[in-house]
Amino acid sequence: MSATLSASTLLAVPLAPLVGAALAGLFGTKFGGNHIGRKVTHSLTILGVFVAFVISAMTLKSVIVDGARFNQTIYEWMMVGGLKMEVGFLVDGLTAMMMCVVTFVSLMVHIYTIGYMEEDDGYNRFFSYISLFTFSMLMLVMSNNMLQLFFGWEAVGLVSYLLIGFWFNKPTAIFANMKAFLVNRVGDFGFILGIGLIAAYAGTLNYGEAFAKAHTLAGITFPGTEWMLITVICICLFIGAMGKSAQFPLHVWLPDSMEGPTPISALIHAATMVTAGIFMVARMSPLFELSDTALSFILVIGAITALFMGFLGIIQNDIKRVVAYSTLSQLGYMTVALGASAYSVAVFHLMTHAFFKALLFLGAGSVIIGMHHNQDIRWMGGVRKYMPITWITSLLGSLALIGTPLFSGFYSKDSIIEAVHESHLWGAQFAYYAVLAGVFVTAFYSFRMYFLVFHGKERYDQNPDAHHDDHAHDAHGHDDHGHGHDAHKPHESPMVVWLPLVLLAIPSVVIGFMTIDPMLFGSFFKDAIFVDGAKHHAMGELKEAFHGPVAMAIHGLQTAPFWLALAGVALSYYMYMMNPALPAAIKRAFSPIYNLLENKYYLDWINENILARGARLLGTGLWKGGDQALIDGALVNGSWKVVGRVAGVVRWLQSGFIYHYAFAMLLGIFILMTYFVWFKR
Secondary structure (H helix, E strand, O other): OOOEOOHHHHHHHHHHHHHHHHHHHHHOOHHHOOOOOHHHHHHHHHHHHHHHHHHHHHHHHHHHHOOOEEEEEEEEEEEEOOEEEEEEEEEOHHHHHHHHHHHHHHHHHHHHHHHHOOOOOOHHHHHHHHHHHHHHHHHHHHEOEHHHHHHHHHHHHHHHHHHHOOOOOOHHHHHHHHHHHHHHHHHHHHHHHHHHHHHHHHOOOEHHHHHHOHHHHHOOEOOOOOOEHHHHHHHHHHHHHHHHOOOOOOOOHHHHHHHOOHHHHHHHHHHOHHHHHHHHHHHOHHHHOOOHHHHHHHHHHHHHHHHHHHHHHHOOOEHHHHHHHHHHHHHHHHHHHHHOOOHHHHHHHHHHHHHHHHHHHHHHHHHHHHOOOOOEHHHOOOHHHOOHHHHHHHHHHHHHHOOOOOOHHHHHHHHHHHHHHHOOOOOHHHHHHHHHHHHHHHHHHHHHHHHHHHOOOOOHHHOOOOOOOOOOHHHHOOOHHHOOOOOOOOOOOOHHHHHHHHHHHHHHHHHHHHHHHHHHHOOOOOOOOOOOOOOOOHHHHHHHHOOOHHHHHHHHOOOHHHHHHHHHHHHHHHHHHHOOHHHHHHHHHOHHHHHHHHOHHHHHHHHHHHHHHHHHHHHHHHHHHHHHHHHHHHHHHHHHHHHHHHHHHHHHHOOOOHHHHHHHHHHHHHHHHHHHHHHOO
16 A cells, blocks of 8 residues: 555445445345345455455554555535535544554454354344444544544444344343433533534634644633633533543443443443543544643543442452443543543553453453353352363453553553653642552452452352343343353353454553554654643653663563552452452441442432432423423413403404494593693693
8 A cells, every 4th residue: 555545445444344234234134124144144244344454454554654644535515604514534643543443353343243142133133233333433533524523423322322222122221222322412412512612613623624723722711701712622522532431420321331242342342432532532632732621620530430430340240340340440541641641642551452351351251151141250160171262361351451561451551650640730649549549459350350250169050040141031032052061061162252362362462562662652643642742741751761661561560550460469369269258258347338339339329319300300390380381371371361351351342333432532532631621731
């Protein structure tokens, strides 16, 4: 590929998955008459994503080797005044990296789904949905304007709604997808306000044109307040990121979204959709760099999410929910990096996290298959000897997650901790101690899950509820994926399931070592991310301290994060392998704290009983008091009643008899004469 990227080639990247989704959805489902079978359906969708991945990889190579860039309008939709509505692509280092991450993880999930969903009645529909999601995410990351960004933003939200509620016969799945949809609407309201302010004051939706006017925007005060306009814009944009990237307090939808099939947990809630907010803030770095207030807000929100969502992971017993709360915590780490103006570090952690978290989600799904749909880690144990491939890949993913030196997560997570340590923004000190404590918490809950699942005594026969039903078997009548194994013993998943685990484990180990230098300290993001080094010097400090990935790993063995992670692993081993009675004793001793965590800080209760009920009361008051009483009762009905009464009086005066009118005339003359005689003398 030449240094000049081809528009038609780039167009094939999002369109290939879209074509696969359309063919599977139209001809592989009841809607289209089931004209193609399962094999053709998954072949078409996998081919579409594979084509997108190959072109994305070629594009990344061209960007790195040849310095190729692309920023053009593909299709102009319309002009509204001076505001141009268009579809366009912007390809630089940030976009090319995101394209590869999205397409590679999506390809792994597509392959994995062949085995995981093999007996599901909605097999073809599922493939159509995940390919449509891939198209939506690619349109988001490849956009060169905010209109297309918002289209991709809403499209991934819509498809995630369909995927979370994929098993529509499960009430919990329907509740979860509605919850995700509504919570994201709260964030999206802020997001579209931010875009609207940019359109109103900059007069454009194009990234480049808006960024060129950033300093002009920074000199404007928001009307009617003393707030700077740029601060309002950035906070509104970040509220959108809070919803999509599940930041406190708009995080409540993500754990419940585990009601969907496991492959979408890996695709949506680890590697792609939830990182859209991180990508958006990094892309908007020329705006965010001009508001320290917005950056401090981001820093504090990210720190709260990183630490307090990690605490919730400690008490989870559902294997997927443990990984879900881990995702929340790691998204908090990325957000903290954004607040410290270490945008490239945030995106670097986005990339490394995408691989090892997708690996952990898919590994959890493999365990669920092998455990005959049991998802409760309390009734597992000793799985290692039955599922060796799932075991070793899950171990590698867990080591990457806790930041073990030389693993990918070490390079990105340690860089975040150092970046926030070097930041002098308000809230940076709180954020530093939060992410530092989060290292211990992450290691503890990650290896609590690991030890309970893969080591220790086998507890399969102690399970009081044999069907935790990740596959909604009551609705679909499936059992054990039809693999024909002993119903009481775990079994290794088929190759189509474990192969993606192996392929994801490789970058989970090596990608950080290979890419930290060019991504953080090289020119990889030179055109994509802007940092004001004079004001925010965290990246400069990191660069001075960096002496190569090997030296960083050796030094990492001497730092607090490594020892905190080691302490978390050791404590989890002691509590769950050597002294299993201790967790129950701690639970009894600290029952108020446990209840607080069990109820997820009562945020769901607050949302349902205060915010939602308050909204219902307000709505009822507006309906009955405003609509019925004021508008219908006073204005609409009141106006015709007044007219009717006036008409009744006038009708009585207009009798039609001449002597009545003569009497009225004489009376009038009498009144006028009296007035002039007595008052005008």
